[in-house]
Amino acid sequence: MTTPRLIIRIQPEPFDAAAEIEALSRMGDDVGAVTSFTGYCRSEGGRLAALELEHYPGMAEEEIASVVVEASTRWSLLGATVIHRHGKMVPGDGIVLVATASSHRTASFDAAHFIMDYLKTRAPFWKKEHRADGTSGDWVEAKAVDDALAERWKA
Amino acid sequence: MTTPRLIIRIQPEPFDAAAEIEALSRMGDDVGAVTSFTGYCRSEGGRLAALELEHYPGMAEEEIASVVVEASTRWSLLGATVIHRHGKMVPGDGIVLVATASSHRTASFDAAHFIMDYLKTRAPFWKKEHRADGTSGDWVEAKAVDDALAERWKA
Amino acid sequence: MWSISMREIKLVYFAWVRERVGLSEERVSVPDEVLTVADLAGWLQTRGEEYAYAFENPAIVRAALDRKHVKPDALIAGASEIAFFPPMTGG
């Protein structure tokens, strides 16, 4: 197994999902499949003006790296890119990008899905709502379904 | 449930995966997740110079449409784009793009994966190899694993 | 003596089925006793060595009636276009 190219970035700046996907697909003639997932800030029907993402510097990088490395031991990956933003984001802004490249489709699909499910429950990020009416909103509550989705991969 | 925007194209021309993904993400403030899968022509370690894709015009569109519509009844999608090329492709060229948009991540992940798995076994496309040594190669053989992967979704 | 009633059907072939038959499509007159897709494949096998080669392993040749996947026991009555092809390898 060749060592996959892993890129992990935690940053306040917007990311260019298209350029990241393109870079993965250009890694060589053995790339047969690239799966990407982008999570966006939503307005929730106009209720929200923005989301503010707080993170635990250092631990965020380490947890995401450990999830990506685990994915690369479970599936035969040629590359994986994970970018997670922090700071204030408005509806339509990308919050997180997970992209994986492999020779065959199942590896890239499953690895990307696994990374997202694990990242949701393990990466130290917290979302605070800013309401459209100008008031400060609540901290988003974690969902039990996210724990269940991550648990699935242990089967 | 709002009616999702479904785009299905069978074409000889290359596609711009980045632009298609971008268009899905710009569909509105309720898009919280976009999953994309791109399948590429591989050289298989230098063995292949090209792949030639034959298809059954009309049936290819209809089968892909029926798979996409089935996905949109099983998952709450805001949009889905499927593009499948035919004709001759060289290593690195995109062959197929499946991209789905939804509010929450599981719908877009599962719908994109389902569409790819079903498309593999139902869409009337056939790949013929062109070898790097200039000789005409074999027709790619279907894999039993692809049938098994499609069957999984019936559970 | 008995007379054989015939129907004309459009047949289309893809990938190595097309290459072996040597045609991408043709119109053929099919005897009335050919009721199912499997019957049709069996009858085509008798039409010459190209057909015998294309359908030598009929279990792996797939069929579509009017652009819908069907099983070998599907009745062909009423179909205006019948396609034969190998298992699909798109995507």
Added chain:
Amino acid sequence: MWSISMREIKLVYFAWVRERVGLSEERVSVPDEVLTVADLAGWLQTRGEEYAYAFENPAIVRAALDRKHVKPDALIAGASEIAFFPPMTGG
């Protein structure tokens, strides 16, 4: 009479734990009998109403020792940085 031995530990807080405590980090001297993460959360609760509020439902506050997730029964000995935060909502 017995003397209490103390250790100094860096504590960091995130999200609503940080807001309730009113600090993003602090250095505290922790009594030796505070052995586990759960002990530490319980001891912090006694330090004032901000802490009582932050840890009012200790079951939902998560912890990390030196940036690794741990359970409430994890021993804190040797850790140089202990973090408390709500369940994560990234992605």
